[in-house]
Amino acid sequence: MTGQATSTLGAGLGSLFDLPGVYGSFLVTPAGNVAARAIPEILDDATLSEVGGRIIRLGDTFETIGVSPDLCVVRYAEHRLYVKTLPAGVLCIVTGSEISLPALRMAANLVARKVAPEMSRLASPASSQTAVPSAVVPRASSGGFAVPPPPPPPPSSSSTATAAAPTARMYRGRPI
Amino acid sequence: MASEDLALADEPGTGGFSARLQGASLWDLVQMECLARTHRAVRVTNGAQTGVLFFDAGRVIHAETALAFGETAAMEILSWQSGSFDPCQSAWPRSPTITTATEGLLLKAAQGRDEGRRSSNLVAFPGRGGALATVNGPGSESPLLVDDKDWESEVTRPAGPSIGLGFDANRRDSGAVIDLPIAARVAPNGTIIEAVDDDLADAVAYAGRLAGLIGELLGLEGFRALECASKDERVVIYTEEDGGLVAGRVPAAADVSILRERLGL
Numbered sequence: 001m002t003g004q005a006t007s008t009l010g011a012g013l014g015s016l017f018d019l020p021g022v023y024g025s026f027l028v029t030p031a032g033n034v035a036a037r038a039i040p041e042i043l044d045d046a047t048l049s050e051v052g053g054r055i056i057r058l059g060d061t062f063e064t065i066g067v068s069p070d071l072c073v074v075r076y077a078e079h080r081l082y083v084k085t086l087p088a089g090v091l092c093i094v095t096g097s098e099i100s101l102p103a104l105r106m107a108a109n110l111v112a113r114k115v116a117p118e119m120s121r122l123a124s125p126a127s128s129q130t131a132v133p134s135a136v137v138p139r140a141s142s143g144g145f146a147v148p149p150p151p152p153p154p155p156s157s158s159s160t161a162t163a164a165a166p167t168a169r170m171y172r173g174r175p176i
Numbered sequence: 177m178a179s180e181d182l183a184l185a186d187e188p189g190t191g192g193f194s195a196r197l198q199g200a201s202l203w204d205l206v207q208m209e210c211l212a213r214t215h216r217a218v219r220v221t222n223g224a225q226t227g228v229l230f231f232d233a234g235r236v237i238h239a240e241t242a243l244a245f246g247e248t249a250a251m252e253i254l255s256w257q258s259g260s261f262d263p264c265q266s267a268w269p270r271s272p273t274i275t276t277a278t279e280g281l282l283l284k285a286a287q288g289r290d291e292g293r294r295s296s297n298l299v300a301f302p303g304r305g306g307a308l309a310t311v312n313g314p315g316s317e318s319p320l321l322v323d324d325k326d327w328e329s330e331v332t333r334p335a336g337p338s339i340g341l342g343f344d345a346n347r348r349d350s351g352a353v354i355d356l357p358i359a360a361r362v363a364p365n366g367t368i369i370e371a372v373d374d375d376l377a378d379a380v381a382y383a384g385r386l387a388g389l390i391g392e393l394l395g396l397e398g399f400r401a402l403e404c405a406s407k408d409e410r411v412v413i414y415t416e417e418d419g420g421l422v423a424g425r426v427p428a429a430a431d432v433s434i435l436r437e438r439l440g441l
Contacts, residue, residue, distance in 0.1 A: 042395075043393075043394065043395075047393050047394075050393055051390055051393045051394060054386050054389055054390050054393075055390060057386060058383055058386045058387065058390070061379050061382050061383050061386065062379065062383065062404050062406075062411060064375065064379055065375055065376050065379045065411070067404055067406045067408075067409060067411050067425075068406045068407070069404045069405065069406055070405055070406055070407060071404075071405045072402065072403065072404045072405070073402070073403045073441050074387050074390070074391070074399065074401075074402045075399075075400045075401040075402065075439060075440045075441050076391050076396040076397060076398050076399055076400060077396075077397055077398025077400065078396075078397075078398070079391075079394075079396040080440075080441075081390065081391070081394065081396065094394060094396070097440060
């Protein structure tokens with residue numbers, strides 16, 4: 001992932017903090033990896049990755065019953081998790097329970113529009129082949145936005161098809 | 177009914193005492209049945225309204241009225257202020273439709289009465305799977321969609337697609353009602369209580385589990401509800417008091433604002 005990508009994704013997520021009640025947000029690739037985050041450090045990358053995988057599976061679950069989710073709102077006792085499906089990945093926003101949903105919808109739409117191209121690029125097989133750890137912008141030690149390193153390359157790089165496999169999965173015409 | 181004239185009698189031919197009580201509340205009688213852990217159906221009449229409560233092992237496991245069944249019907253019956261209470265022979269449900277403990281039912285009924293939101297706990301009874309969510313604005317006299325054949329056949333229906341259950345958590349002071357056609361109901365232990373199809377019930381159970389796990393990881397406790405919207409429809413899942421899951425599907429165009437408000441979505 002390039003520094004420009006980091007900037008694009010990070011700037012997009014950062015704009016969500018304009019809304020009172022937004023605790024944080026993160027972007028998840030179709031493979032379940034966290035592409036960018038703007039959420040307190042108390043949630044480490046490993047935890048977010050677990051969350052990302054489950055969010056993707058949640059979407060897959062609804063796909064099995066014929067519902068192709070565009071938006072999912074999960075209500076907890078004192079919080080909401082707002083999950084918006086992007087062309088390639090999902091945008092997740094953690095909020096308090098009193099947030100203005102119309103404002104959040106609009107903000108999420110704007111963020112989605114801004115980050116969608118970069119997310120699509122990240123999800124493309126070509127991107128996965130060129131994305132190497134050295135291209136990752138180091139995560140800030142505190143605050144700000146952090147981009148975790150991409151998943152390790154496949155064990156065997158002898159075959160291009162094999163290397164592209166993790167991001168080449170398609171479901172109903174969309175990469176997952 | 178000006179004077180309360182409630183009757184309690186044991187089933188014919190089973191011995192014991194029969195009683196005629198005046199001034200007893202229906203809630204007292206329900207609690208007596210539960211304490212006695214009887215297995216029987218009791219017809220409750222309130223003027224022209226009639227309902228049946230099914231007791232088993234100290235719980236109310238099923239209820240029917242002319243317009244609803246399950247917990248919705250139980251709440252309707254428990255809202256009645258006077259009438260009669262007689263054991264009856266009625267077709268036993270194939271499976272329990274009420275999972276809430278009797279105490280919980282009574283508490284809900286008491287809350288409904290205290291709030292004085294409505295003169296009746298009647299709620300809409302949606303049609304068989306796929307019924308649209310509808311909102312009846314203030315002033316609508318009868319928000320009820322009734323298909324007698326449907327509810328009558330439900331109790332003894334053969335295995336197959338289930339009918340939606342009424343959802344009574346959507347009334348506001350205005351009296352507006354929205355129907356959530358319940359497509360699946362899953363008990364906390366995973367037992368499928370009602371389901372339009374098993375795949376849906378499986379999906380609901382798994383989605384509920386995932387939502388809980390996601391919340392735990394993010395430090396968000398107390399999964400309550402979930403709304404998943406596609407271009408064509410919405411799936412709403414919410415947790416019941418006992419931890420069970422209920423899900424309904426409505427068209428995307430349906431106005432579910434009241435439902436969202438109640439569920440905090």
